Amino acid sequence: MLQTIEISKITKIDDGSIITPKGFSADGVHAGLRYSKNDLGIIYSEVPANCAAVYTQSHFQAAPLKVTQESIAKEGILQAIVVNSANANSCTGEQGLQDAYEMREKTANQFNLDNHYVAVASTGVIGEFLDMSKINKGITELKPQATKDAAVNFQQAILTTDLVMKTSCYEVEIDGKIVTIGGAAKGSGMIHPNMATMLGFVTTDANIDSGSLQEVLKEITDKSFNQITVDGDTSTNDMVLVMANGQAGNEPLTNKHPQWNEFKAAFQMVSEELAKQIAKDGEGATKLIEVEVTGAKTKQEANAVAKQIVGSSLVKTAVYGADANWGRIIGAIGYSDASVNLEKIDIYLEDICLFTDNRPQAFSEETAKAYLENDQIKISVNLGVGEAAGKAWGCDLTYDYVKINASYRT
C-alpha cells in the first residue's frame, strides 16, 4: 500500500518560534558570563510537559547533560529548560556537576518547580568552571513571556559565535485541532575556540506521551540534526530537547494515531530547517551544501554516503572554489561502507549531469561554475543499487574556517 503524506495540511509559520505553541514562554538575559550579549535563557511551559531528548555520542558528556538525563529519567516530564552560553561546563569534574545541579535547583526554586522538572544545557569554552554567582543572579532575572521579543532574547542567549539566530515553526491539523511545533537552535561557533556545540530546543502543544515523543525525536534526529556536519568534530555538549505540553487538545498521539505521519512530517520540517540553518552558519561558511542520495540499499547507507560526501574536505573546498569536481564526489562515495557499483552511479549538480554510465559527462564548465557561485548548492547522487534515500547538509571549507580556528584562544 502506498503511503502518502498530505503535506498540504502542514503550514510554515514565518514568524513563529518556540513560544508559538500554546502555553510556552521564554526569556534571555545578560548574566555577565560574556561582555554584553545575552548569555542565560529559559524556555518555560505553563504546565508540565512530556519530554524527549537525544545527546552527544561523545564519551565525555558534559555535566549539564548528566543532570538533564537525571531530570528526565524520573518522570519523563519537564517544565523548564535553562541554558547558558560562554561556558560549556565540560571537563569540569565533580565541581562542574555540582554547579549544574545548583543551576537546576535555583531555576526550580525561582519557578516553584520540582528539581527534576528542570533541564540544564550549556555551551561555550570547555575546562572552565561556571561563575555561579553570575548564573544564580541571572536566574532571578528570568521573566518568561509568550512574546516575540522574549523568544528573541532566548535565541540570542544560546548563541556563541553563530552569526544568525536559528528558528523554525510549523503547524499541522490533528483531530481538527491546530498542533504547533516551534524550535530554536545554536550551531557551530566558539567563545574561546574549543569545539562547536549544537543545541536544539523544540516546543509543541501536541498531546503526546514521552515514549511516543522520544520515538519521533529519535527517528527525525537521524535524518536532520545527525545529518549535518561542519568539520567532523563532535562536541561534549550536543543535545536536542523537546517539550510537548498537550495544550493543543488533540487526541493522544502514538504510532497508532491515523495522523501520526503528519505530526512526524511537521516535526521533520522544524528539525530539518534548524539543521540546515546550523550547517549554513558553520564556521567560515559561505554556502549551504545539500547532498541527496537515492537508489541506496538501505536508508542507513543513503544517509551515510550523503554525510560522507558533504563531510569531505576535498568536496567542501571544491564547492568553495566553485569547481564541479565530480572526482572528489566519487572519491568520497568510494570510501564509504555502503554497497556501491561505479557502473550504476549518477552524479548531478542541480540539473547538470556530471557522471553516468560509468563515465564522466561533457558539461559546460561555465554553467556549472555559475551554479556553484550560489549560496545553496545541491548535489544529487543515485547509487542505482536499491530504493532507499537520504540527505545530509554541510558547508564549504574556507579560509575563514582556518582563520577562526587557528586564532589563539586568549
Next chain:
Amino acid sequence: MLQTIEISKITKIDDGSIITPKGFSADGVHAGLRYSKNDLGIIYSEVPANCAAVYTQSHFQAAPLKVTQESIAKEGILQAIVVNSANANSCTGEQGLQDAYEMREKTANQFNLDNHYVAVASTGVIGEFLDMSKINKGITELKPQATKDAAVNFQQAILTTDLVMKTSCYEVEIDGKIVTIGGAAKGSGMIHPNMATMLGFVTTDANIDSGSLQEVLKEITDKSFNQITVDGDTSTNDMVLVMANGQAGNEPLTNKHPQWNEFKAAFQMVSEELAKQIAKDGEGATKLIEVEVTGAKTKQEANAVAKQIVGSSLVKTAVYGADANWGRIIGAIGYSDASVNLEKIDIYLEDICLFTDNRPQAFSEETAKAYLENDQIKISVNLGVGEAAGKAWGCDLTYDYVKINASYRT
C-alpha cells in the same frame, strides 16, 4: 618472556634508496604526460622477486590496481614496476583497463618478461584516458640503472604536486648477511585537483617468500602508511608494492626465523619514514604532527585514537595557529570508538602536561606556543586503561590547503 629487538643492528643509510638493495635498478623519463617533469618511471629487479602488496580500501579501485593484482595473483613474483604520474587512469571503465594492460604488456616486451612479472601504478587526475602513444614511447626510453641519478629520476617521475621526493633506506644484518631495504613514495598532491594518492614502493634483497613478505607488509602498513592522514580522503589509486629478490643471501625469512623481528623492525623504519615524509608534505602543510597514544586497551584502539586526533580539523587548525588547545584533543578522543575514561587521561604536548587527574593543568602558554612554532609537533596521550600503544602522523590545516584545493581545475 621479554622480547627485545636489538635495534643497534639496524643502520640507516642516509643516501640509500630503492636501488641500494642488491640487484635493483630504476629509471624515470619525461613521456610528455605533463609539461616538462619526469612522468614515467620503472623499478627493475635483475632476477624475479617475491612480492607483496596492499591496496586502497576504496570501492573504486583504479584500473592499474586491478592489473597489478592480476599479475601478483599468478605467481606472487614481480620483476618490474612501471608507474606514471599526471593521470590516475581511474574511473576510466573498460578503456582504462585495456590501457593498463597495454602499459603492462609494453613494459614486459621491453624487458623480455612475462606479462605477469610486471606491476602497473598510476597517479594524477581521474576520469581521463591515458595518452597511450606517449606512454608506449616513454616505456621504450626507460633504461634502468643502479645509480643514484637513476633513482632520483624515478623518484621525480612519481610525484604530482608533492614538494619533495620521499625516500628511505635501512640495513639489517641477518644470518651474517647485510639485508638492505629501500623505499620511495609519493604523497598528497594533485595535477588537476582530484584526490591525493599515496604510492609506496619498497625494494629489498632479503631472501623471503611472498607469503612471509605479505605478512610483514600487512603488519607494518597498519602502523605506518595506514596511520597517516592529510584530509581524511582516500584515493582510488593508493598502493604499496614490495619486491624482495633474495640477493642478500640470508636464510629464508619466515616468522620462525630467529631474526624475524629485526627484519620487521627495519621494514618498519623504512615504512614509517616514508609515511612521515608524506604526512609532512601534505597539501599546504607547514608542520608534521605525531600523535602517540599509550595506555589503550588494544593496539587497534591506540591506533584509532591517534588517527582520530591527528585527523581532527580542529586539532589541525590549532597546531597551525600554535594554540595548545587541549579541549580539541579531548573532543577528538571523546568521539572515538575506543574504551576511554576522562578521569584516567593524560595529555602532553612534548613534555608539557596539559591535562591530567581529570582536569586541565596550569602551563605556560608562552612555552607551549613557542614549542608549537616548530615544524615537528608531538602530542602524547595516555588513556590509562590498558597497555597498548600506537602512533599516527598528519599535518596542520592551513590557508594553503584551502587555496590548493579550492582553485579551479582548468
